[in-house]
Amino acid sequence: MTKEDIVEKIKSAFWTVNYDDYVPKKLDLLIDTIPSVFRRIAEEERDRVFLIFFNRKYTYKEIDLLSEAFAKTLIRDGLSKGDVVAIMLPNTPQFVIALLGVLKAGGVATPINPLYTSSEMLYQIKSSGAKYLVILDLFINKYREIEREAGLRKVYVTSISDALRFPLNILYRLKERPPSVEETDVIRRMFSEIRRFIKDPRRVDVKISPEDLALLMYTGGTTGVPKGAMILHRNVVANMQQVAAWHPPKPDGSRKGYIYAGVLPWFHIYGLVATLFTGIWTRSTIIVFPRWDLEQVLREIERKKIELLHGVPTIYTYIVNSPLAKKYNLRSLTAAISGAAPLPVEILRRFEELTGANLREGYGLTETSVVTHVNPVRGRYKPGSIGVPIPNTYAAIADPEKPILLPPGEIGEIVISGPQVFAGYHNMPEETEKAFFEFGGFKWFRTGDLGYMDEEGYFYVVDRKKDMIKYKGYSVYPREIEELLYKHEAVKEAAVVGLKDPEDVAGEIPVAFIVLKEGYENKISENDLLEYLKKHLASYKVPKRIVFVKELPKSAVGKILKRMIREKAKTKIVEGRIHIEYQ
Template identity: 40%
Template sequence: MTRPWLDHYEEGVPREFTASNDVLPDLLRRSAERFPDRVALTFLGAKTTYRELWSGVQHFAAALQRLGVRPGERVSVMLPNCPQFVVAFYGALLAGATVVNTSPLYTPHELEHQLTDSGSETLILLDAFYPRYSQIAAGVPVQRVIVTGIQDALPFPKNVLYPLKARREGSWVGVKTGGSVYSFTALGRGQPLTPQAVTVRPDDVALLQYTGGTTGVPKGAMLTHRNLVANAEQARAWMTGLREGQEVTLAAIPFFHVYGMTVAMNLSVLIGATIALVPNARDIKMVLSQIAASGATLFPGVPTLYNAINHHADTPRYDLTTIRACISGSAPLLLETARQFRQITGGANLVEGYGLTEASPITHTNPIFGDQREGSIGLPMPGVDAFVADANGGRLPPGEIGELWVAGPNVMKGYWQRPDETAKTMREQGGQSWLLTGDMAVMDDDGYFRIVDRKKELIIASGYNIYPREVEEVLSAHPAVLEAAAVGVPDEYRGESVHAVVVLKPGATATPAEIIAHCKVELSAYKVPRSVEFRPELPKTAVGKVLRRQLAAEAREARQAGTPQAS
C-alpha cells in the first residue's frame, strides 16, 4: 500500500519500525539500571527513585506469588494515580499475571460485571472504594483483596495528618484486615524481596482494558506486552526532542485509562522520566500547582482538561512555561482550545492525536515540531498502517469520507471471551489484521487524516449527513461558550435536526437566538441547530470524553415528555 504520510514525518522519526521483544517490566528494570538515583515518582511531596521503585515492584511481585497469584491470573487494580498504582501494575506483571484496569468511578453494579467477566481473583483497591466492593463481594470470584490508602504514600507528617483530616470531613473509611483482606504496606513484610522467575512472553496478555461502556456492555480488550511496549516505543520515536533521563511528565490523566497508562506512565518509564502524579485531574488548582512545582515538560491530556486550564481563575498565578510538548487524546481537540493553551503556556506544542483502547491506544498524531495541521489527527505513527474504507472494505481515495481502518503491532489480540465481537471489529486483509475503528475519516493527499465523527453519532437531516464535531467547532467559537455538544433529535419534517447543548463561561450570558444566529453565519442552513439547551456542565466519561449519546437520549426523552426546550 502507498504511505504518503512517510514524506511528512519530522526529521529523526523512523520510516521503518519494528517493535522490540521486551515485556513491560523490562522497561522499568532497564531504567532502574540506567537512572537508579533519578526521581521516578513525585506524589504530594513524596519522592521515589527508580532504584526504590524497582525494588518495591520486585517485593510486591514476590508477595503476590506467596499469596498464590499464578501466571495468567487476572489481577484487578482499582486505584487513582498514586505510587501504589505503579507498583501494583508492574508488580503484577512481573509475577506473570494479567492486569485488569478498573475505574475508581465504577458503581457496585459496574464493578461486579467487570470482576465477574474478567474472572479476577485478586483486587487491589483504595480504602475509600472498599464499601462499594463490599456490596457485591459475595457474588464475584475475588479470593483476596489488597487495600491501601492515600496516606500510605505520603511523607511524614502528611501521612499522619491525612487520616485526621479525612475523619474530620467524614470521608475516612477504615478497613479491617485479616482473612482474605490484606494491607498493601504490610504485604510481604519481612519476606524475601525477589520474586520467583516466571516466563512472560511478548505475546502474552498484559492488560484487560474494558471499553464500549457507552455503546453497550463493556468488553475487555486483550492488550499484550508487545502491544503496550510497541505503543510506548512508537511514541518515543515520534517525539524526537525527548531527553532520556531528564523529562518530567505531568500525570493527571488516569492510569486506569489506557491513554494515561501508555503516554503518562509506560512512555515515562521507558525514557526514565520523572512522573508527577496527580490523583484527581478534576482539581484544576492541584493540576496547576503540580505543573509549576515539578517543572513539568510533558503534559499528555484531554481537551476538557486543557480547556479547564484555559478558563480557570487561578491559571495566571502559575508558571506553565516549562511545558514543551502535549499530545491531546481521547476526544476531538477544538481549535480554540489549542490556540488558547498555546498562548497561556508561551507556545507549548499542543497537538491533536487519535487512538482507541483496542490500539493501546495511539495510532495517529500531528508532528510535535513539524507540520501541524489544525483540525487533523495528523499522520499514522511509525509502524501503523491506515486507510479510509468504503462499506465493502475497499480503499477510498484522498478527500473521500469513509470508515478509518488501522493495523500495526499495537493493535489488540481481540476481546476477552468475545469472539463474536472480535469478528465484528477485526478483519484480515492483505496479510494484516485490521481494526475497524467505527470512526468516519478523510485523508488528504499528504497522508494527514481528519476524523469527521463517530459513525454511530452521525446526524442525518433531510438526507444530509451532519457531523457533530463540525457544529461543535462553530459553537465553541462563540465568545460566551465554554464547551458544547451537538446531537441529533427526532424531527417530523427532516427526520433529525441538530440540538445544541451549551455550557457558558463563568459570568457570560447568551440566549438561544444568539447562539443560533452565530451558527447561521458559519454553517449551511441544514447544519444549524434548531434548538439550544444550556447546562452547567456536560456529562463526561472518567477521562473527560463528552457523552453525546446520553445527551441525545435525554433530549429525545424531554421531547417525548413535552418538556419545553429553548429554540
C-alpha cells in the same frame, strides 16, 4: 485511483515525509515484555526519581523492589500465570507497584475506574474473571456491597497515607478519616504483605512471553456494554517506543529524563500508556496527581518545571478559561498532546498563546494500546487534523460496510494496522470478528470513527460512526458544528447530538447542548447562537434547538458522553415548536 494504487500508496507510508526530523521513518522495535523492560531500566536508572507524590519521591529501584515484593505476595496467595487481578486505585505509587507486581507474577491486570458504583465494579470483576483485587480504603464499602457475589480469593487494601512521608501521612488520616479496614482471611493490608518480602533478594522467575496477555482494558461503555480489550505485552512495549519517538529532544539533545504531568488517570489506556509506560521507556520523572485539581496542576507545572503534558480537550479548556492560569508560569511546558476526543481549534490557539508550548492533537483507542496518529510537534501541523500515523503504523480509510479501502479525500471509516493493535475482545468472538478485516496484505481494525485522509497523509476525524446525525437524508457531522460553537466567545463547552424528530419527518434532528462561560449566562440567548451558526452552515446542519445546561456528562478522562445526553433528552412538540426536556 485503483484498489491496487491505494494499497501501494498505503504500503509506502508516504506520510512519513511529514515527520519531524528527529522522528525515525521506521523503528527497529524491541519485542519484549513489560517486566523485562522495566527491570532493565530500573537497573540502569536505579537512583533516578521515577515518581513524585506530594512530599514523597520514589526512585526506579525502589519501585522495582516494592513491585517485586508484591509479585511474591500474589504468588504466595495462589496466583497462577494468566490469573486476572483487578486494580481499583487512583493515580498513586501503589497503582504502579500493584500493576508491575501483577505483571511480574505472570498475571493480567484489569484497572477499574474508582468512580464506578458497586454494580459496575462487579460487572468488570465478573466479566474479566478477576480473582484478586487491589483497592483504596476509601472504596472498601463498594467492595463490601458485592463481597459475596465477587467471590475473590484476596483483596489487598491500601491508603493514600501509605505512600506519604511524615507528617503528611498523619495529616491525611486526620483530615480524610478513611474507613477502618479489619483484616480477614480475604482482606489484607497491601503494605503489610509487601513488608514480608521486601528484604528477600530473590527475583520472581515466571516465564512470560511478549505474546502473553498483559491487560484487560475495558472500553468506557460510551456506545454500549463495556468490552474487555485484550492487550498483549508486545502491544504495550511497541507503543511505548512509538510514542517516545515522537517526543521532541530536550535542549541538550537528549531523548530521556523528561518531567511528565501524571494527570490523566492510569485506569484508562491513554494515561496508562502515553504517560506511565512511555515515561518508563524515556526514563522520565512523573509528577503524580491522584485527582484533577486545576490549581494544583498549574502550581506543580511551575514548581517542578513540568515539560510534557498529555491531556484531553476538557483539561485544556479548563486551563485556558481559568483566571488562575495567569497566576503561574507555565513556560516550562515544551509540548502537550490532546487525545480521546476532538480538540477545538480555538482551544488549541489559546493554550499555545498562554504557555508557549506546542499543543498537538493525536488519536488512538483502547484497542490500539493507545496511540496511532499525532501531528508533528515542530513540523507542519494542520489544525483540525489528528495528524499522521506514527512509525510502524499503517492507517487507511475503508468503506464502513465493505472490506475495501477508499482513496484520499473520501469519507469512510478509519482503519488501523500495526504492532499496537489489540488481540481482540475478551470472551466476545463475534465482536472481535466484526472488528477486523483483511485487505491488500494487511489485517485492518475498524475504529468506528468516520474520517478522511488528505493527499499528504494527514487524517481527519469527521465523527463517530454512531454519532453521525441523519437529518432528512443528509449526513450531519456534530464535530463541524461544535468547532464553530467553540469559536464563539460565550461558549465554554458544546455537544451536538441527534434526537428523535417528534414530528417523525426528519428521522433525527441536530440539537446543541451548551455550557456558557462565566458571566454570559444572561447575555446570550438561543437565538443569538442560532443566528451565528446560520452564517456559517448550510441550513440542514443548523441545530433545531440549543439547550443551555450547567454541565455536560463526562467520562473519567473528560470525554463528553453523548450517549448519556441522548438518554437524558426527550423531544416533543409544544405550541407548534420543538421542545427539549433534559433531566
